[in-house]
Amino acid sequence: MRKNLILVALLAIILLPVNQAEITSDVEDEVLSFQWNIDFGEVYVSTKPLATTENIYVRTSSSSLTQGVASVYSVSYDGVENWRVQNSNSTM
Numbered sequence: 001m002r003k004n005l006i007l008v009a010l011l012a013i014i015l016l017p018v019n020q021a022e023i024t025s026d027v028e029d030e031v032l033s034f035q036w037n038i039d040f041g042e043v044y045v046s047t048k049p050l051a052t053t054e055n056i057y058v059r060t061s062s063s064s065l066t067q068g069v070a071s072v073y074s075v076s077y078d079g080v081e082n083w084r085v086q087n088s089n090s091t092m
Contacts, residue, residue, distance in 0.1 A: 036079030043068035055082060061090065 038058075046061035056075045062068040070090035074082040 038073070038075060038079065038081065040073075041068050043070070046070075 040060050043060040043062040045058055047059045050057040054076070056077065058073045058075065059070070060068070060073070061070045065088065069086045069088050071084050071086045073084050076082055
């Protein structure tokens with residue numbers, strides 16, 4: 001019984017197809033270049049930016065109000081600031 005089970009397991013390992021996931025894309029060969037930047041002043045980006053199909057949303061924070069006010073920015077993919085909401089009551 002044990003020999004039969006081992007034989008079936010070995011046959012299954014040998015005969016079952018081996019699947020490999022491989023991404024082939026021209027994107028890997030694409031050279032990326034710096035397109036634009038935004039100067040947030042003395043504040044820093046405090047969370048991972050959120051990207052949608054139309055905009056990028058960025059939250060900034062600061063160590064103190066003298067360095068700047070925490071804000072949320074909406075930026076287009078062209079680097080144009082759509083809007084900004086400042087929150088001076090943020091816990092930074």
